[in-house]
Amino acid sequence: MRAGEGSSGTAGRVAAAARRMLSAKAEQFTESVIREMTRLAMKYDAVNLAQGYPDFAAPAEVKEAARQAISDDINQYAITWGAKELRDAIARKFERVQGVRVDPEREITVCCGTTEAMIATMMALINPGDESIIFEPFYENYGPDVILSGATPRFVPLRPPDWTFDRDELARAFGPNTKAIILNTPSNPTGKVFSREELEFIRDLCVRWSAFAVTDEIYEHIIYDGAMHISMASLDGMRDRTVTISGLSKTYSVTGWRVGWAIAPPEASVSIRKVHDFLTVGAPAPLQQAGAQALELPSSYYQKLAESYQTKRDRMLGILTGAGFQCFKPQGAYYIMTDISRFGYPDDISFARFLVEKAGIAVVPGSSFYDDPASGARQVRFTFCKKESTLAAAAEKLSKLHPA
Secondary structure, eight states: OOTTOOHHHHHHHHHHHHHHHSOTGGGGSOSOHHHHHHHHHHHTTOEEOSSOOOOSOOOHHHHHHHHHHHHTTOOSOOOTTOOHHHHHHHHHHHHHHHOOOOOTTTSEEEESHHHHHHHHHHHHHOOTTOEEEEEESOOTTHHHHHHHTTOEEEEEEOBTTTTBOOHHHHHHHOOTTEEEEEEESSOTTTOOOOOHHHHHHHHHHHHHHTOEEEEEOTTTTOBOTTOOOOOGGGSTTOTTSEEEEEESTTTTTOTTTOOEEEEOOHHHHHHHHHHHHHHHSOOOHHHHHHHHHHTTOOHHHHHHHHHHHHHHHHHHHHHHHHHTOEEEOOSBSSEEEEEOGGGOOSSHHHHHHHIIIIIOEEOEEGGGGSSSGGGGTTEEEEEOOSOHHHHHHHHHHHTTOOOO
8 A cells, every 4th residue: 555545545446447447338327227126126015017017918829829839849049130930920010000011031130129129220320429319208228228339319308298399409409420319109108109290300300411210119009099100111201211129028918028120221231130140149939930920910909909008097097196196198108107296205216215115116216217317306107017906006005195
């Protein structure tokens, strides 16, 4: 120890040395707050309304298809960018639902969930010095995805109660360094479904600045009150500058299967496939086979899915409003953002801690969905993709809350 140097000085040098050995990128974001809240829910035996996974059964025919695929020994590597049967099914469904014809041999990459599809896409598109635009509040993966891919994020706020954006503000976010805008519709955490008019405005900015639209459409079939999901790739001028990301998880209640995909123009798909290959090699082969059958379910399945979730949404809105929350009614997905001002807590973190430890309810602090945590300090997110017994248990616990 040098003269005059205490233990704190030594610790500081050790910490600085450790930082130099690690990636500076990983220091720019935290671990997943959503997954942390699930761990806390398990610790305190709380009702988990934080993480967005259904606690009810997946469709019987989808599960049987997976069992059959395993029995048929479809248990080895599929083609790196996806089993042909699944890619063909994705292409058929995209044309059937959105009217966009794609080449399954050149424009579809199957990944280990939409999470991997997103990071593979960003790493395939981004160069150092590029910028990527993100609407906030945003699903918590998007910020780290942009940072890990080497871009600089530019955040544009969506403002409650309708989660609208200021068009001048968005236009100012675009510029010569803009490589992509990440668009999530229907949105997690807000439930916003972007309108055709909004998408066309974003389209015009992408065309003007030669930017990609990277669209996360995993909740495409979970929409309410007559809202319509429109894929950006279906708009004039966007077929060759859109990467459409979706997957099996939410539509078929199989979040643990990890099968997603990216639909992109051929040149972009070449890069996405290379990155995907060295990230994960490939998604689970028997589950891809089952996914191919799931995508052929009739339109009545998707209608019933939306109707079922609308019933759950309305049930949850009633529970939360009765407990004293101000709710922002979602148009899609299966989350409700709420304002917690009436409860008198200093911020979302302390309130979420109280809920999980004392009230027995796990939620996600709103600050985890913003670049500046202060922007979400009066919000928490609930999910309602749960069976009735879970919602009833949540109602009983939340009925004991007392707004200040």
